[in-house]
Amino acid sequence: MFLLLCKLDAVAALQPSAARAVLILYASRATSNIPGSRWRGAISMASVGKIRILLPKYPQESGVMRPRERDRPYWASALNKTPQFGMMVKSAPVLGDCPRDDKKMKIQTPQAALPALMVAPNGARLKKADHPAIPQTIPEIVSTALVCAEAGADGIHAHVRDENGDHTLDAGLYKELLAELAQMVPRIQHQITTEAVGRYTPDEQIRLVRSVHPRSVSVSLAEMTAQGWTSQVEGFYKWCDESEVAVQHILYSPDDLGNLIKLSNQGSIPDTRLRMLFVLGRYGQGVPSQPDAIAGFLQLLPQLKAKPDWAVCAFGQSETACLRAAGQMGGKVRIGFENNTINEDGTIARDNAERIAQFISSRNRS
The missing domain is CATH 3.20.20.70 (Aldolase class I)
Known part of the structure; x- marks a missing residue:
């Protein structure tokens, strides 16, 4: 799996201080759906540092290749330089992987203490x-x-x-x-x-x-x-x-x-x-x-x-x-x-x- 960084002037209109960049996720061997119907068929945005991120939401029946569970990206803070068109960045290992359990929803690593x-x-x-x-x-x-x-x-x-x-x-x-x-x-x-x-x-x-x-x-x-x-x-x-x-x-x-x-x-x-x-x-x-x-x-x-x-x-x-x-x-x-x-x-x-x-x-x- 990799991240493709593309320069896009239109993104600047979303927030003047944001970098004009889009990170598009995709996997070459994806087969499973991203859980949650609200993540299908649209685009979600998040601003990480000075980078604007668009996360694809795949239509349930679109036929688009979907990221597998083990191929999920970890948002590394190392992505801190201005992205260039066509620049390839290999994703880091995913942290905190855990199976989804619809009966109990125990989906987090146990935390003994409150967050700081x-x-x-x-x-x-x-x-x-x-x-x-x-x-x-x-x-x-x-x-x-x-x-x-x-x-x-x-x-x-x-x-x-x-x-x-x-x-x-x-x-x-x-x-x-x-x-x-x-x-x-x-x-x-x-x-x-x-x-x-x-x-x-x-x-x-x-x-x-x-x-x-x-x-x-x-x-x-x-x-x-x-x-x-x-x-x-x-x-x-x-x-x-x-x-x-x-x-x-x-x-x-x-x-x-x-x-x-x-x-x-x-x-x-x-x-x-x-x-x-x-x-x-x-x-x-x-x-x-x-x-x-x-x-x-x-x-x-x-x-x-x-x-x-x-x-x-x-x-x-x-x-x-x-x-x-x-x-x-x-x-x-x-x-x-x-x-x-x-x-x-x-x-x-x-x-x-x-x-x-x-x-x-x-x-x-x-």
């Missing part, structure tokens, strides 16, 4: 009207994952959307998304969400996770216990632990953390792999997130019997300052358009990759 920098590119609320770079479709989410991985992310927290662009807990869409991410961006961790947004019940959230059987999922303790601590909820957390589904507990306040500590210490929630996300700020409150709010969470952690793995996300323009503080305190970070589209200097970020680059640059300067 997880991108949350879309969330449940913002749409294209809020920012044109909000990824809503599965191809857009995968393309965003590609460019964010190049920018420095080692994980993605993604929400799927329905045909109207609304947040949905659709197991079929999540299975399709995870399959595409495993094939196109296997080197980063993939996390789905159970966010209720006032629409879904704990039963529906549990049903989603059991159906998709992801490697990683975010679960709000407040949402899961909205109807009280039930045997079904307790069974869900224990099933996740036994089934190697890594739960990241979403904690909106120190009170949520206190509840988690109580449930963990009494054995109701397994404490073998406690992963947490401390959320600073809220949607629509109009009050900026503050770095010193992290201390309210950290002062409770010594009450846990087991050492947790924790990260921080923050709403609004102060996101960068909050995440920088989290890193200095020994935590990890989640960044992206789910919580904020504004750079620290007040400018609107071009896309999620720019938010990552801006944060990393700020962190390195501090």
Whole structure:
């Protein structure tokens, strides 16, 4: 298999700063379909560094030669020079290959720890009207994952959307998304969400996770216990632990953390792999997130019997300052358009990759 790089002036119109190049994938001995109907019969775009990439989506019955599973490319950052017409580049070995299992969808290499920098590119609320770079479709989410991985992310927290662009807990869409991410961006961790947004019940959230059987999922303790601590909820957390589904507990306040500590210490929630996300700020409150709010969470952690793995996300323009503080305190970070589209200097970020680059640059300067 190889990559054919062709110069194409039309690509420049897509983004002025992008290089005028197109990478076209094809294999000489391909026979199998690319999984996921959304990848057939169209073109997907991603910007990696200064190179614009077009990924062919093959029609199911087109007769076009299709890449085999073992011939998938690995997006090497070594492709950093201006491509010339007709230039041939041999692809690097694929990392993270794993079979697709439609029953359990265990498609990732197990990750014992949270990613150091997880991108949350879309969330449940913002749409294209809020920012044109909000990824809503599965191809857009995968393309965003590609460019964010190049920018420095080692994980993605993604929400799927329905045909109207609304947040949905659709197991079929999540299975399709995870399959595409495993094939196109296997080197980063993939996390789905159970966010209720006032629409879904704990039963529906549990049903989603059991159906998709992801490697990683975010679960709000407040949402899961909205109807009280039930045997079904307790069974869900224990099933996740036994089934190697890594739960990241979403904690909106120190009170949520206190509840988690109580449930963990009494054995109701397994404490073998406690992963947490401390959320600073809220949607629509109009009050900026503050770095010193992290201390309210950290002062409770010594009450846990087991050492947790924790990260921080923050709403609004102060996101960068909050995440920088989290890193200095020994935590990890989640960044992206789910919580904020504004750079620290007040400018609107071009896309999620720019938010990552801006944060990393700020962190390195501090």
